[in-house]
Amino acid sequence: MKFLKWVLGILATIGGGFLLLAKKSNKKVNSIKDELKQNEKKLKTVNTLLKDKEKYSKEIQDALVDKKEELKKLEKSKTVVKSDNKNVKKANSRLKNIGKGKK
Numbered sequence: 001m002k003f004l005k006w007v008l009g010i011l012a013t014i015g016g017g018f019l020l021l022a023k024k025s026n027k028k029v030n031s032i033k034d035e036l037k038q039n040e041k042k043l044k045t046v047n048t049l050l051k052d053k054e055k056y057s058k059e060i061q062d063a064l065v066d067k068k069e070e071l072k073k074l075e076k077s078k079t080v081v082k083s084d085n086k087n088v089k090k091a092n093s094r095l096k097n098i099g100k101g102k103k
Helices: 002-077 085-100
Strands: none
Touching: none
16 A cells, blocks of 8 residues: 555656646746737738838839930930130120220
């Protein structure tokens, strides 16, 4: 009888030890699961922000392409204006005469 009680006592302590370890591991597992859920929520918000930034950058790139095309068109249509030296000289002498009081 004593031997049977002794074996049952050992089995009970081993079983109790497993239960304690199981509770601790469950707490750890639950805390890890909670952290994973929080990280997933953060990841979703970051992903939505990234998608918004990508859309914005694509819009900017499209606008840049349009502006470059318009710039090329403007450069092609740009004409070189040559000044007429005769008119410049006449205007210069006229202004000098007006400043001196001559008509």
